[in-house]
Amino acid sequence: MVCWARASSIAASDDIGNFALMTCQHAISLGRHAGNNVAAQILGVDPTPYSQPKYVTCLDLGAWGAVYTEGWDRQVKLIKEEAKALKTQINTMWIYPPAADRVTALASADPMIPVA
Numbered sequence: 290m291v292c293w294a295r296a297s298s299i300a301a302s303d304d305i306g307n308f309a310l311m312t313c314q315h316a317i318s319l320g321r322h323a324g325n326n327v328a329a330q331i332l333g334v335d336p337t338p339y340s341q342p343k344y345v346t347c348l349d350l351g352a353w354g355a356v357y358t359e360g361w362d363r364q365v366k367l368i369k370e371e372a373k374a375l376k377t378q379i380n381t382m383w384i385y386p387p388a389a390d391r392v393t394a395l396a397s398a399d400p401m402i403p404v405a
Contacts, residue, residue: 309339314341343403345360
């Protein structure tokens with residue numbers, strides 16, 4: 290039996306020991322894989338293994354701005370206004386579902402879409 294979805298706190302995200310966290314970047318990819326793998330089981334085809342080695346954080350710090358990091362070791366890439374602009378874009382554009390259009394919605398559900 291295929292495991293369709295796991296709690297994000299226990300899903301391995303890569304082959305080197307990192308685990309998916311309770312974040313939108315992991316939830317979106319886990320959801321895509323879960324939906325794909327439910328359909329795969331119904332159709333009798335192989336599931337798509339979950340893998341998400343890229344990890345970023347973007348923390349809004351109010352009036353000061355924000356901090357954006359990349360990697361599991363959290364290398365700082367952007368700070369203050371530049372990071373705040375990115376955080377605003379994430380919150381207003383990236384993490385929301387597509388418009389109620391069948392083709393667009395199905396395209397955004399593809400588990401092979403790379404995580405930005």
